[in-house]
Amino acid sequence: MEKSYKTKQRVAILGYLRENIDNHITADNIIDHFKQVGNPIGKSTVYRYLDNLVEENIIRKYTGSERGEAACFQYINEGHDCCTHFHMKCSKCGSLIHLDCHEMEELSEHILKEHNFLIDMCKTTLYGTCENCMNN
Amino acid sequence: MEKSYKTKQRVAILGYLRENIDNHITADNIIDHFKQVGNPIGKSTVYRYLDNLVEENIIRKYTGSERGEAACFQYINEGHDCCTHFHMKCSKCGSLIHLDCHEMEELSEHILKEHNFLIDMCKTTLYGTCENCMNN
DNA sequence: CTAGTTGCAAAGAGTTTGCATGGCG
DNA sequence: CGCCATGCAAACTCTTTGCAACTAG
Numbered sequence: 462m463e464k465s466y467k468t469k470q471r472v473a474i475l476g477y478l479r480e481n482i483d484n485h486i487t488a489d490n491i492i493d494h495f496k497q498v499g500n501p502i503g504k505s506t507v508y509r510y511l512d513n514l515v516e517e518n519i520i521r522k523y524t525g526s527e528r529g530e531a532a533c534f535q536y537i538n539e540g541h542d543c544c545t546h547f548h549m550k551c552s553k554c555g556s557l558i559h560l561d562c563h564e565m566e567e568l569s570e571h572i573l574k575e576h577n578f579l580i581d582m583c584k585t586t587l588y589g590t591c592e593n594c595m596n597n
Numbered sequence: 598m599e600k601s602y603k604t605k606q607r608v609a610i611l612g613y614l615r616e617n618i619d620n621h622i623t624a625d626n627i628i629d630h631f632k633q634v635g636n637p638i639g640k641s642t643v644y645r646y647l648d649n650l651v652e653e654n655i656i657r658k659y660t661g662s663e664r665g666e667a668a669c670f671q672y673i674n675e676g677h678d679c680c681t682h683f684h685m686k687c688s689k690c691g692s693l694i695h696l697d698c699h700e701m702e703e704l705s706e707h708i709l710k711e712h713n714f715l716i717d718m719c720k721t722t723l724y725g726t727c728e729n730c731m732n733n
Numbered sequence: 734c735t736a737g738t739t740g741c742a743a744a745g746a747g748t749t750t751g752c753a754t755g756g757c758g
Numbered sequence: 759c760g761c762c763a764t765g766c767a768a769a770c771t772c773t774t775t776g777c778a779a780c781t782a783g
Contacts, residue, residue: 466757466762488747503765508748510763531747549714560712568704576696577728578685584724592713602737602782624773639740644773646738667772 465513470502474510478520478536485523485533485557523548524584547582551591558591601649606638610646614656614672621659621669621691659686659693659722683718687727694727 474491488507495502511534514520523533547565549558569580610627624643631638647670650656659669671693683696705716 464758464762468757468763470764501765504747505749505766506764512749549708549712549716551714558712558714560708560714562708562712564704564707568700571700572685572696572698572723576685576694576698577731578687578694578696578723578725579731580685580723580725581688584688585722587708587714587716588720589714589716595713595715600737600783604738604782606739637740641741641774642739648774 470506471510473500473502474507475514475519478514478534482536482538485535487531487533489531521583545582547585547587549587549589549591551589551594553590553594556591556593560587606642607646609636609638610643611650611655611672614650614670618672618674621671621693623667623669625667654719657719659684683721683723685723685725685727687730688724689726689730692727692729696723 473495477491477494478486488504488511491507491511492502492504511520511522515522515534518537520534520536523535545566546562547560549560550556551558569582572578572580609631613627613630614622624640624647627643627647628638628640647656647658651658651670654673656670656672659671669691682698683701685694685696686692687694705718708714708716
């Protein structure tokens, strides 16, 4: 095991992720936030520490589903695990919807049993049109 | 509608995509291929034309699920309407699986009725692990 | 002719790396 | 003090854009 120092930058970043447990945070979000509160943190520090946290399973990484889209990170907390549900993204307005639905879990099981494919909800995004954009 | 010229570059690129109808082709694959056969095509031409073809639903774009992974393209075969079913792509070996399954259609209806979201099967790819890669 | 197309180079976005400096333990 | 962490800038990858030269119709 490696040693790990508890620096003020790391405490700040982890704290920010915990505060935003319900949100998907990008590396840029973190960098911007601490710049705005007058406590800037270097981006290499942010990226490196995020990698560490992912490695240690303290946060989860969502790879952007579209090119040029930044990866999102989220603190892992019981009951808030976004890898247990699907995400739907509206192609028109870009909004991200968390789909908590029991039928989707059944679907995953169905695909695993009948089609021998293990879906990774972390990496999968359903694209389409959201309610608002359908009515416009 | 805009005019569209039939240039030798475009004919060549589309021909290459058609030859590789069973493969996932990246922009770099195309650029490399034509460089190697002594008929180089500029990368901006390739990227721009691929965008056109995606726009016109002649080819399909799969965006990589890992950082730094290039997007893949594939010719859409007429008579095999890929917009009526889902696609699953294995994150490990890259293979693409067409999922013809009645339950998936029900799922789309369920999401539309209960969650007010219209899924676009053309643009959606389910990422995960295929049978072969699970056993290795 | 003339509007669409090409291709080079340069710009961009997101991310990673090299390296000297800084600070935890 | 020894090490790991920090942060700046530069490197990197894939992709897009500006623009002058080119070409299909």
